[in-house]
Amino acid sequence: MKLIKVISVATAVATACFCMSAVAAGTEGQSGKLTLTTPAVTNVNVTATSTEGGSWNTNVTGVAKIERDGEYMVIDCDAASSNLFTAASRTTNEIVKCSFTLQPAPVPHTGSDLPIPDASAQVAFCIATNTASGGASAFYAYVGSWTQLTNSTANLSSDYILTITFDYTGSSKYAKFSIGDTDLLDASDNKWFSIGTAANGVQKYCFVGNGNLKSFVTTGQDVAAEEIHITPPGSESSKPIDVPEELVSSVRTAIGGGATSEQIAAMLVSTDTGNHATLIDNYVLFGATTTNDTKAATVPVAKPAVKSTDGNIPLTFNIPLEGRAAAVGATVTYQLMGATSSAGPFSAVGDSTTDANALKIPTGTSYKVFKVTVSVAY
Numbered sequence: 001m002k003l004i005k006v007i008s009v010a011t012a013v014a015t016a017c018f019c020m021s022a023v024a025a026g027t028e029g030q031s032g033k034l035t036l037t038t039p040a041v042t043n044v045n046v047t048a049t050s051t052e053g054g055s056w057n058t059n060v061t062g063v064a065k066i067e068r069d070g071e072y073m074v075i076d077c078d079a080a081s082s083n084l085f086t087a088a089s090r091t092t093n094e095i096v097k098c099s100f101t102l103q104p105a106p107v108p109h110t111g112s113d114l115p116i117p118d119a120s121a122q123v124a125f126c127i128a129t130n131t132a133s134g135g136a137s138a139f140y141a142y143v144g145s146w147t148q149l150t151n152s153t154a155n156l157s158s159d160y161i162l163t164i165t166f167d168y169t170g171s172s173k174y175a176k177f178s179i180g181d182t183d184l185l186d187a188s189d190n191k192w193f194s195i196g197t198a199a200n201g202v203q204k205y206c207f208v209g210n211g212n213l214k215s216f217v218t219t220g221q222d223v224a225a226e227e228i229h230i231t232p233p234g235s236e237s238s239k240p241i242d243v244p245e246e247l248v249s250s251v252r253t254a255i256g257g258g259a260t261s262e263q264i265a266a267m268l269v270s271t272d273t274g275n276h277a278t279l280i281d282n283y284v285l286f287g288a289t290t291t292n293d294t295k296a297a298t299v300p301v302a303k304p305a306v307k308s309t310d311g312n313i314p315l316t317f318n319i320p321l322e323g324r325a326a327a328v329g330a331t332v333t334y335q336l337m338g339a340t341s342s343a344g345p346f347s348a349v350g351d352s353t354t355d356a357n358a359l360k361i362p363t364g365t366s367y368k369v370f371k372v373t374v375s376v377a378y
Helices: 245-254 261-269 279-286
Strands: 006-010 034-036 041-047 054-056 067-069 072-077 084-087 095-102 107-109 121-130 136-142 146-149 160-167 174-179 204-221 223-230 239-244 302-304 313-317 331-339 369-377
Touching (some): 121 160, 121 174
Antiparallel strands (some): 006 121, 034 223, 054 084, 067 072, 072 204, 095 160, 095 204, 121 136, 136 146, 160 174, 223 239, 302 313, 331 369
C-alpha cells in the first residue's frame, strides 16, 4: 500500500526531520515565552524550481526521484529513502521552525493502521481519512505514536501550510504542529509534545506516499531570554520575569553546571545565605557560587573617602563586580540613604545610580547617618 503524504523528520546518524517554516520570528517555546534573537537563520529553502541548502536523494542513474509539475514537486513512492531531502548541514539553533506548503492528500486508514515512521524520525505528520467512519479526515502527528490533533479542520480543497516548531533549549526536546497561524492540540489541549529524542537539530526530510509539495523552508533562532515564574517573598502569587539567556548560561556554569529554569527561579528568591541576599545576587555581587560559600556572608559596606570632592564626600565599596553583572544581563543599582540617627528612619538622598563612583554624601546635608542600599535587577 502506498502511503499518502506522510512527512517525517528523522535523527539517524545525522539528525533528520520533517520541517518547514517561512518565518521564525516572535516569542514562542515550550517552556514559556522565549525572546528570540534576530534575524532568523534560513537553513533550507526549497521550491519546484529552486533548491537551496541541500539536495534530494538520487537513484542509480543520478536522477532525483521526484518529478515537477508546474509549481509543485510530485511525490510518488513507498520508501522514505526515495524522496529524502538532506540539508547540507544540521540546524544548530535552539528554536527551529519548518514550514511546508502542501496540497491535501489524505492517507486512508481504519483507525489504527497508520504507518510507523522510521525509528530515526523525530516526528511525522499526515492528514488521514478514516474509512471505517465514513471518510472523516483529521490531522495526525507522530510523536512516539500517532496522535490525532484538533483545533483546525482538515480542508481538502486548497493548499495548506504546516509548520513544525522544535524546541531544543532543554534536555527534553519538544515539537508543536500548526496549520497556518493555528496551533494543533491533542485531546488534552496540549500543543507541545515531548519527542523523546537526543537530537538537537534538523537535517533530513522524508516524504512518503503520493501527493504534491509546493515548498518548504527551515529557519532557526536562538533564545535571548526565557520567561519563568517566581513567587517573591511575602507574596501569594507568582509573577513572570524574563531571565536573559546569558544569566542562565553563566549561572549554570558557575553553580553546578546543571541549573534548570526552575532552579534559576529558586535562586532568584532564595534568601538562605549569610547576608540574606539571594544566591544569584551573591553570585553577581561577590562571586559566591553556593549558599555555603563564605562570600555569601559578605555584607555590602560603604566607606567615606578621606578627602572630599567639591565639598561632597565620595564613597568606596567592598563590592568588586568583576564584570559579572554585565555578563549575566544584570543591573546593579545603588541608592544613598540618610537619617538623623542610626535608629532611622532612613530616606533616599538624591537619585539612585548604576555607577557606584557617582555616590557622594552631599555638602550641607542635615543627615548624620548614612547607608547605601544595593539591588540587582535581571
